[in-house]
Amino acid sequence: MLTDILSLARAAWEDLQERLFFLPPFPDEVDSLALFSMLLVVGLLVGEWLRARLGWPKVVGYVLAGALFGPSVLGWISVEALAQTRPVADAALGLLMLEIGRRLDLRWLGHHRGLLWAAIAEITLSFTAIFLFAWGVVGLIPAWAAAAAAVTMASAPAVVLLIVEESRAQGQVTERMIMHTALSAAASFVVFAVVVGVVHAEYSDDWLNAVVHPLWVVVGALVVAWLMALLALLVASRLPKRSLAQVFILVATALLAVGTARMLAVPVFLTLFLMGAILSFGDHERTLSYTDLPEGHWLLAIILFVVVGASLPWQDFTWLIGLQAVGLLLVRAVAKVAALAWAGDGLNAVRRRVLVGIGIQPLSATAVFMAYEIAGLYPEIGRSSLSLPLFAAAIMELTGPVLCRFALVRAGETAPTDHSREGVA
Amino acid sequence: MSQPIAEFKQSQPLTLGVELELQLLSVRDFDLTRGATDLLGSMDYDGRFGEIKLEITESMIEVSTLPRTLVDGIAADLVGLRQALVNQCARNHIAVCGGGTHPFHRWSERRICPGDRFDEIYHRYGYLAKQFTVFGQHIHVGCSSGDDAIWLTQALGAYVPVFIALSASSPFVDGEDTLFQSARLNAVSAFPLSGQCPALRDWAEFIEHFSLLQACGIARSIKDLYWDIRPKPEFGTVEIRICDTPLTVERAAALAALAQSLVRRLLRTRPVLNTQRQLHVARYNKFQACRYGFDAQISDPIGLRQVPLRQIARELLAALAEDARELGCCAWLELLDASLASEISDARWLRRRQAIHGNLNDVVREAAMRFGKNGGMNFAEETR
Numbered sequence: 001m002l003t004d005i006l007s008l009a010r011a012a013w014e015d016l017q018e019r020l021f022f023l024p025p026f027p028d029e030v031d032s033l034a035l036f037s038m039l040l041v042v043g044l045l046v047g048e049w050l051r052a053r054l055g056w057p058k059v060v061g062y063v064l065a066g067a068l069f070g071p072s073v074l075g076w077i078s079v080e081a082l083a084q085t086r087p088v089a090d091a092a093l094g095l096l097m098l099e100i101g102r103r104l105d106l107r108w109l110g111h112h113r114g115l116l117w118a119a120i121a122e123i124t125l126s127f128t129a130i131f132l133f134a135w136g137v138v139g140l141i142p143a144w145a146a147a148a149a150a151v152t153m154a155s156a157p158a159v160v161l162l163i164v165e166e167s168r169a170q171g172q173v174t175e176r177m178i179m180h181t182a183l184s185a186a187a188s189f190v191v192f193a194v195v196v197g198v199v200h201a202e203y204s205d206d207w208l209n210a211v212v213h214p215l216w217v218v219v220g221a222l223v224v225a226w227l228m229a230l231l232a233l234l235v236a237s238r239l240p241k242r243s244l245a246q247v248f249i250l251v252a253t254a255l256l257a258v259g260t261a262r263m264l265a266v267p268v269f270l271t272l273f274l275m276g277a278i279l280s281f282g283d284h285e286r287t288l289s290y291t292d293l294p295e296g297h298w299l300l301a302i303i304l305f306v307v308v309g310a311s312l313p314w315q316d317f318t319w320l321i322g323l324q325a326v327g328l329l330l331v332r333a334v335a336k337v338a339a340l341a342w343a344g345d346g347l348n349a350v351r352r353r354v355l356v357g358i359g360i361q362p363l364s365a366t367a368v369f370m371a372y373e374i375a376g377l378y379p380e381i382g383r384s385s386l387s388l389p390l391f392a393a394a395i396m397e398l399t400g401p402v403l404c405r406f407a408l409v410r411a412g413e414t415a416p417t418d419h420s421r422e423g424v425a
Numbered sequence: 426m427s428q429p430i431a432e433f434k435q436s437q438p439l440t441l442g443v444e445l446e447l448q449l450l451s452v453r454d455f456d457l458t459r460g461a462t463d464l465l466g467s468m469d470y471d472g473r474f475g476e477i478k479l480e481i482t483e484s485m486i487e488v489s490t491l492p493r494t495l496v497d498g499i500a501a502d503l504v505g506l507r508q509a510l511v512n513q514c515a516r517n518h519i520a521v522c523g524g525g526t527h528p529f530h531r532w533s534e535r536r537i538c539p540g541d542r543f544d545e546i547y548h549r550y551g552y553l554a555k556q557f558t559v560f561g562q563h564i565h566v567g568c569s570s571g572d573d574a575i576w577l578t579q580a581l582g583a584y585v586p587v588f589i590a591l592s593a594s595s596p597f598v599d600g601e602d603t604l605f606q607s608a609r610l611n612a613v614s615a616f617p618l619s620g621q622c623p624a625l626r627d628w629a630e631f632i633e634h635f636s637l638l639q640a641c642g643i644a645r646s647i648k649d650l651y652w653d654i655r656p657k658p659e660f661g662t663v664e665i666r667i668c669d670t671p672l673t674v675e676r677a678a679a680l681a682a683l684a685q686s687l688v689r690r691l692l693r694t695r696p697v698l699n700t701q702r703q704l705h706v707a708r709y710n711k712f713q714a715c716r717y718g719f720d721a722q723i724s725d726p727i728g729l730r731q732v733p734l735r736q737i738a739r740e741l742l743a744a745l746a747e748d749a750r751e752l753g754c755c756a757w758l759e760l761l762d763a764s765l766a767s768e769i770s771d772a773r774w775l776r777r778r779q780a781i782h783g784n785l786n787d788v789v790r791e792a793a794m795r796f797g798k799n800g801g802m803n804f805a806e807e808t809r
Contacts, residue, residue, distance in 0.1 A: 105452070111515040168534070170451075171483070172463035175518050241784045290454050290786040348467040413459065415534070 066309020101276020359407030362400030433571030436661030474505030525595030525669025571628030594771030606718030
């Protein structure tokens with residue numbers, strides 16, 4: 001139907017062109033800015049509607065909008081348009097990863113060994129359980145089972161942060177959710193780098209790539225992150241703390257890091273996470289510690305989740321793969337909840353530890369982007385081999401934010417709903 | 426539901442107890458954070474130095490020492506309580522500090538702690554309960570009878586400005602310099618039963634007065650009386666409630682020494698009280714002390730003149746030397762004397778840090794560091 005309308009519009013336009021010589025050629029592609037604003041409006045409307053009517057987290061609405069209007073369903077957002085919005089999505093993911101990196105306070109682990117053991121238990125159990133499921137039950141070869149585990153073992157930093165912000169949550173369950181999310185993200189990035197090498201070793205006789213590519217990913221991301229963190233601190237130290245100018249410097253250096261990472265083909269999420277972690281650990285003078293990202297990062301986050309929703313391969317859905325994805329998510333959920341309930345981490349009540357486990361269930365943008373990074377190495381094999389984690393992510397895009405919010409509400413750490421403050425955030 | 430006043434429990438005269446309300450901070454930006462309930466829930470502490478308990482909002486926590494005869498005992502308890510709390514806070518990614526107000530928190534973000542009493546206060550006072558996220562030091566001094574407690578409630582009233590000036594540590598509110606030395610008391614004065622105890626002769630008259638308040642539906646329990654100084658029959662004490670929580674436990678102990686020495690002197694000399702006259706100037710004098718600290722001009726309703734607070738405080742500390750010696754707390758009073766002589770107050774320290782850093786986050790961070798370490802007995806070092 002859309003094609004018919006477009007054909008009619010084109011014919012009418014070309015008729016007019018014969019008489020009105022100033023008219024440009026019929027625009028075949030939507031202008032980037034127009035596309036950006038359309039995604040924003042659509043995501044916003046669906047997100048706000050779901051929030052107001054059903055009380056669902058807005059993120060769910062953004063993903064649903066993307067899925068509905070994306071190539072898999074209505075096709076209003078084409079594959080080309082998706083590629084066009086990728087820099088914006090990268091910037092949004094980058095800023096959120098920067099923020100989660102900044103929240104990674106390793107000094108806390110020094111004060112609280114129980115938390116460290118809980119994190120190790122959660123990371124180890126999650127990876128092992130998912131790997132065994134993907135290998136033993138689904139029947140993937142070990143390399144792809146490891147890739148599936150690397151992609152899905154961690155929680156979703158972007159979702160957890162946005163839900164915490166949206167709910168204005170604060171408290172010990174919230175703090176632990178953020179900490180476990182940051183730590184498991186860090187662990188999954190390490191495993192991801194190793195898996196890149198393993199996949200090369202599996203499909204190529206070229207050992208140089210198997211060794212150098214993981215190093216390129218890790219060292220490249222580390223160098224870019226370190227340089228950008230250094231630049232941010234250097235410039236920001238000359239400005240008043242918490243000033244608007246510092247906010248601009250933080251955002252500008254983060255975007256520079258995103259751009260540089262894209263140019264060097266090192267993962268944006270890893271680079272920005274490392275940049276945040278370096279800022280958290282290396283900012284001895286607390287130059288940027290008190291400087292928050294601008295509220296505007298929500299605008300970018302909406303685009304990110306619309307793009308993620310549109311990027312998921314809904315058209316490849318089969319009942320078998322759906323069941324396998326549900327199985328993977330169940331195994332993952334049990335691993336996370338059991339590890340945290342068992343290992344403690346300083347919360348006295350088991351119920352509250354279980355809530356932390358539920359709160360870190362989301363699986364989202366980072367997983368999808370990681371899956372596409374690995375799948376991109378050998379596209380003909382990778383895409384089908386990674387459909388399991390991609391579908392798991394697809395299911396969790398919709399249920400993860402709800403679970404995260406549920407945990408925060410049950411922990412009593414969210415602010416009372418104040419509709420007068422409802423807006424973009 | 427109204428509660429009858431408990432019988433006044435006789436206690437050993439001049440025994441001391443100190444309560445401090447403390448701030449729970451996020452270590453990320455040093456704003457107030459919520460977490461008191463979880464903090465206490467997972468705390469492994471045997472109560473050897475006193476109690477650690479919830480206060481009205483989740484961003485506050487209260488420590489109270491055991492009853493002690495000597496100020497040194499109070500100081501040891503406060504150090505023990507501080508250490509237990511600082512360790513527990515570190516395990517939970519929280520910092521803790523003193524000070525009468527948090528310099529830049531937003532009161533609307535505060536959360537009332539779970540509990541029937543806290544719920545009831547919130548429903549009765551509305552947003553005032555959240556704005557009551559201010560932090561004070563309460564000093565209990567043991568009394569042998571209810572009559573003594575009521576007499577002391579009146580007698581100590583004239584010294585309220587001195588306690589305010591020596592403890593003042595709340596110059597900032599909502600991120601602004603209020604120009605007050607103690608802005609905390611402005612939050613307290615919004616409550617209908619705040620202020621001064623009326624002129625009452627003895628315990629029987631107090632019971633009569635309180636029964637009237639109950640009959641009129643104004644107060645239900647003695648906890649509703651937010652007076653600057655009030656009797657505490659359950660403990661057998663008179664309770665001084667106007668001090669800001671100082672930035673160090675050492676200053677808190679020194680203020681307890683002042684209270685103990687002053688009560689001893691008052692009981693020993695039994696001066697004639699002019700409570701009615703004092704009540705005429707009490708609010709004005711309190712404002713002066715809150716606003717100007719050591720520079721306040723205090724109205725004297727007997728001599729019909731104004732006297733600099735600095736002079737009153739110096740003369741008082743000199744007059745208390747003998748009692749302090751008898752009580753073994755001279756060194757603590759000397760700390761206050763030195764603080765007065767060198768014009769050092771916690772409010773001034775906070776303003777200096779603000780001038781150095783240019784932001785309040787770093788000021789609170791340094792206040793938390795200062796609270797957590799052993800300050801020793803020299804306030805002079807604090808201003809460096």
